[in-house]
Amino acid sequence: MKQASDLSGQADAPKRAPEQVMRLSRMGCFHQTRLSFMRVLLRRMKSAGWRFDRPVWRIDAKGVGVATYRAKGPERTYTLIAFAHDLPADLRSDRVIAEAWDSTFTLFDGEPTEEDLTRLSAHVPVQEAGRLSDGEFVLSRANRSVRLFEHVVDALSRGQQPDPAVIEPVGYLMRTTAVYGSGKFGAADRETWAERPEFQGSFQPELLSVWLIRSFTIDLAEHMAAMSAPETAVTLKPDLKRRFGVGNSTGLGMAPFLLNHPALIHAWINARETALARIRAIETATSKEQEMFRALVERAEINAANWTVDHPGQAQKCDGLREDFTILRKHLSDTALSAEHPWNALYRWAETALSLEGQEQLVSLMLEPYGALIDDLALGMSADESNLARIDGKMTVAALRSKLTEIYQWALSIDFDAPDAQARIWYVSEEKLEPRLGERFEEPLEPYEQPLAPGRDAMLALAALKDFDDTATVAEFLLRHPEYRHTVRRLQIAAQKPYAEIRDNTIASEMLPIDLLRCKLSFFGATKFDPRSDRWVRITMFQGAPFPDELADMDPDDLAYPPLQ
Amino acid sequence: MSWSLGEVKALATKAARGAGLPWGMADEASFAVHWLQASGAPGVAALANYLEWRDQSPSKPHELCPIHLGTAIMDADRGVSEWLGRVRQPLLLAPFIARSSPSGMALTWPDMMLVVSETGLTSDASRALLLTDEAECSAAPATAQSAQRVNRVPETEAEAMARLNHFASRTYAPATEASRMSGAGAGITDND
Numbered sequence: 001m002k003q004a005s006d007l008s009g010q011a012d013a014p015k016r017a018p019e020q021v022m023r024l025s026r027m028g029c030f031h032q033t034r035l036s037f038m039r040v041l042l043r044r045m046k047s048a049g050w051r052f053d054r055p056v057w058r059i060d061a062k063g064v065g066v067a068t069y070r071a072k073g074p075e076r077t078y079t080l081i082a083f084a085h086d087l088p089a090d091l092r093s094d095r096v097i098a099e100a101w102d103s104t105f106t107l108f109d110g111e112p113t114e115e116d117l118t119r120l121s122a123h124v125p126v127q128e129a130g131r132l133s134d135g136e137f138v139l140s141r142a143n144r145s146v147r148l149f150e151h152v153v154d155a156l157s158r159g160q161q162p163d164p165a166v167i168e169p170v171g172y173l174m175r176t177t178a179v180y181g182s183g184k185f186g187a188a189d190r191e192t193w194a195e196r197p198e199f200q201g202s203f204q205p206e207l208l209s210v211w212l213i214r215s216f217t218i219d220l221a222e223h224m225a226a227m228s229a230p231e232t233a234v235t236l237k238p239d240l241k242r243r244f245g246v247g248n249s250t251g252l253g254m255a256p257f258l259l260n261h262p263a264l265i266h267a268w269i270n271a272r273e274t275a276l277a278r279i280r281a282i283e284t285a286t287s288k289e290q291e292m293f294r295a296l297v298e299r300a301e302i303n304a305a306n307w308t309v310d311h312p313g314q315a316q317k318c319d320g321l322r323e324d325f326t327i328l329r330k331h332l333s334d335t336a337l338s339a340e341h342p343w344n345a346l347y348r349w350a351e352t353a354l355s356l357e358g359q360e361q362l363v364s365l366m367l368e369p370y371g372a373l374i375d376d377l378a379l380g381m382s383a384d385e386s387n388l389a390r391i392d393g394k395m396t397v398a399a400l401r402s403k404l405t406e407i408y409q410w411a412l413s414i415d416f417d418a419p420d421a422q423a424r425i426w427y428v429s430e431e432k433l434e435p436r437l438g439e440r441f442e443e444p445l446e447p448y449e450q451p452l453a454p455g456r457d458a459m460l461a462l463a464a465l466k467d468f469d470d471t472a473t474v475a476e477f478l479l480r481h482p483e484y485r486h487t488v489r490r491l492q493i494a495a496q497k498p499y500a501e502i503r504d505n506t507i508a509s510e511m512l513p514i515d516l517l518r519c520k521l522s523f524f525g526a527t528k529f530d531p532r533s534d535r536w537v538r539i540t541m542f543q544g545a546p547f548p549d550e551l552a553d554m555d556p557d558d559l560a561y562p563p564l565q
Numbered sequence: 566m567s568w569s570l571g572e573v574k575a576l577a578t579k580a581a582r583g584a585g586l587p588w589g590m591a592d593e594a595s596f597a598v599h600w601l602q603a604s605g606a607p608g609v610a611a612l613a614n615y616l617e618w619r620d621q622s623p624s625k626p627h628e629l630c631p632i633h634l635g636t637a638i639m640d641a642d643r644g645v646s647e648w649l650g651r652v653r654q655p656l657l658l659a660p661f662i663a664r665s666s667p668s669g670m671a672l673t674w675p676d677m678m679l680v681v682s683e684t685g686l687t688s689d690a691s692r693a694l695l696l697t698d699e700a701e702c703s704a705a706p707a708t709a710q711s712a713q714r715v716n717r718v719p720e721t722e723a724e725a726m727a728r729l730n731h732f733a734s735r736t737y738a739p740a741t742e743a744s745r746m747s748g749a750g751a752g753i754t755d756n757d
Binding site: 133190191448479482486487 | 567
C-alpha cells in the first residue's frame with residue numbers, strides 16, 4: 001500500500017476516483033464551495049463593477065403590482081421583472097402543480113418598455129400556462145414563508161427589528177418553487193447567451209434572477225410595513241437583513257437532471273475534484289492561510305449548529321456533522337498546519353475520522369483560502385450539450401464490453417431480477433408533465449419508464465453483447481439492438497469523462513432522490529438543506545450574501561459562512 | 566408566439582419515444598428535428614409525418630425509417646455511399662448525412678437536391694417537396710455554402726407541433742391519487 005507521504009510528494013496529488021466520488025451517499029453530502037455558481041456570479045459581478053437599481057416600483061398597500069430590478073454590466077443590462085400578487089392562503093403551495101403564487105418573475109434581456117411589461121403581465125403570472133419570447137431568459141415564482149413574512153412586517157411596522165431567533169431557523173422571506181431557464185416555456189435557448197462572458201459557467205441567468213428576487217422580498221416586506229404604519233415603520237438593519245436569503249423548494253422534477261446531463265455533471269465534479277487535488281498538492285500553507293482556515297472551521301460550525309431539520313435521516317447526518325466539528329477542532333488543536341503537505345494530511349485523516357458529511361464539509365473549507373489557485377476552474381464548469389454526442393460506431397465490441405465492465409463495475413454484483421434492485425421506476429406524470437418516482441411492482445408504470453437506470457441498462461447491454469464477437473463493431477451491435485443506443489452513448493461519454501456517470505443504482509428500493517437534489521443544489525451554492533421527505537427538499541440561497549447596493553464594498557466570499565459571534 | 570429550439574428538441578424526443586422508437590433512437594430523431602429547424606427547414610412536420618405513417622404500419626418498425634438509415638450511415642462512418650435507398654420523409658436523412666460529411670454533400674431524390682454540411686442546409690425548394698413522403702435517395706459530394714441559422718420555430722408550425730404533442734402524450738403515465746401523493750413525495754404541509 002502506498003504511504004501518504006508517497007502521494008503527497010507528487011507535484012499534483014491525484015484526483016479522487018469516480019468510484020469513490022460518484023456514490024449517492026457521498027453526493028448527498030456535498031456542501032457549497034467557492035466554485036458554487038452563486039459565488040461565481042457574485043465574484044464576477046463585483047470584479048466587473050456591475051451597478052444595480054430599481055427603476056419601477058408600483059406596488060400597492062396590499063402588496064400587489066409590478067417592480068423591476070436593473071443590473072447593468074460592462075456590456076449588457078438585464079432586468080428582473082417582478083409581479084406581486086395577493087394570494088389567498090388556501091392557494092399557497094410549494095408543489096409544482098400549484099397554479100397561483102405570491103410573486104412571479106422573469107429575467108428580461110435588456111430594459112423592458114411599458115409594452116413589454118404589459119405583454120409579460122399576461123404571461124408571467126400564469127407561469128407554465130404562459131409563453132415567453134427569446135427576449136426573456138428565466139421564468140420563476142415564489143411564495144412567502146408565512147411564518148416569517150408576517151413576523152417581519154409586523155415588527156418593522158411597530159418600529160422594531162425582527163427577532164434573529166425567529167429569522168435564523170427559516171432564513172428567508174420567500175421561497176422559489178421553480179426557476180426555469182434555457183428555452184423553457186418559450187424563453188431564449190441557452191445558446192442565445194452561452195457565449196456572453198457574464199454568464200460563463202452554469203445557471204448564471206437563473207441565479208442572477210434569484211439574487212435580485214432576494215432584494216424584492218425585502219423591499220416588499222419593508223413596503224408593506226411602511227404602508228400599514230407610515231408613522232412608525234422602520235427598515236431592516238443591514239447586518240440583520242443579510243441573514244435573509246431566498247428559500248427554494250425542490251422536488252423530483254430536478255432529480256433526473258444529473259442523469260440527463262452526463263457531460264455537464266462531469267464538468268462540475270471534475271472542477272471540484274481538480275480543486276481538491278490542487279489543494280492537497282500544496283507543500284506548505286502560509287500562516288495567513290492557516291488562520292483563515294481555522295476561522296472558517298469555527299464559522300462553518302455555527303452554520304452546522306443552526307442547521308435544523310425534521311427529516312430523520314438528515315437529522316442524523318447533521319448530528320454526525322456537529323460531532324465531526326468537535327473531532328476536527330480537537331484534531332486541529334493537536335496538529336500543526338505548518339507541516340509539509342498539511343491539506344493532504346488533513347484530508348487523509350478525515351477519511352478515517354469523519355462521517356461523509358464531515359469529509360465533504362472539510363473539502364469545501366480547504367478550498368476557501370485558495371481562490372487564486374482554483375477560482376479559474378469555475379470557467380470550465382459548463383458543457384455545450386446543444387449537439388447530441390455522436391456515437392463512435394467503430395469501437396469494437398471487445399472495447400465496449402471492457403468499458404462497460406469497468407464503469408459499471410459496481411452493478412456487476414447486483415441481481416437486477418431481485419425486486420429490491422429495481423423496486424423504483426422513473427416516469428413522467430400526465431397531470432403536470434413532471435418526473436415522478438413510482439413503485440415498479442405495485443403500479444402499472446413500466447410502459448412509461450424513463451431511461452434513468454444506467455446501471456441496469458448497462459447489465460442488459462452486456463448480456464446482449466454475448467452474441468457478438470470481440471471484433472464486431474458498435475455499429476453492428478446497434479443495428480441489431482437499437483434499444484441500447486442510449487446506453488452506448490452514456491458509456492462513450494463516461495469513458496472520456498469519468499465523473500459523468502453516477503456509480504449507484506438509481507432504481508433501488510433504498511435509493512434516496514434527495515441525494516441527487518443535494519448534489520445539484522450544492523453546486524448552485526445552496527445551504528441549510530432541509531429534506532421534507534426522501535423526495536423533496538428546502539434550501540436557502542444567498543443567505544449572508546451582500547445585497548446589490550453592498551456588492552461593491554463587501555467581499556461576497558467572506559460572507560459565505562456566518563460571521564463569528 | 567414561437568417555440569425555442571430547446572422546447573422542440575425535448576418534444577421531438579418524447580414524440581419519437583411515444584411512437585415506439587427506443588430512447589437512444591428518439592434522441593437521434595430529436596437531433597434531426599433540431600438540426601433541420603435550426604436551418605429553417607420543416608423538421609417538426611417531417612417527424613410528425615413519419616411518426617404518423619409508422620404508427621399505421623407497426624409490423625416492420627425499421628422499414629423505410631430515415632432515423633434508422635441515418636444513424637446506420639453515421640455509425641458505420643465509411644463515408645456516404647452514392648445510393649442510399651428508399652425512405653419515408655427523406656428530409657430527416659439530411660442531418661445524419663451532414664454529420665457524416667461535415668464539409669458538404671448533396672442529398673437528392675426525384676425533383677430535389679439539398680446541399681447539406683455541418684453548418685446546416687440551404688434550399689429554396691417548396692415545403693411540399695421538402696416534405697416528400699417517400700423516395701429513393703442518393704448522395705454525392707458537393708460544395709456547401711454556409712447556411713443561415715434560425716433560433717426559433719415559428720407559429721406556422723403550430724399544427725405540426727400539435728401532432729408531435731399527440732405522440733409525446735403517450736409517454737405520460739395517467740395520474741392516480743396514489744401516485745399524485747407518493748410520486749412527488751408531498752403529503753406534508755408546504756404552506757408555512
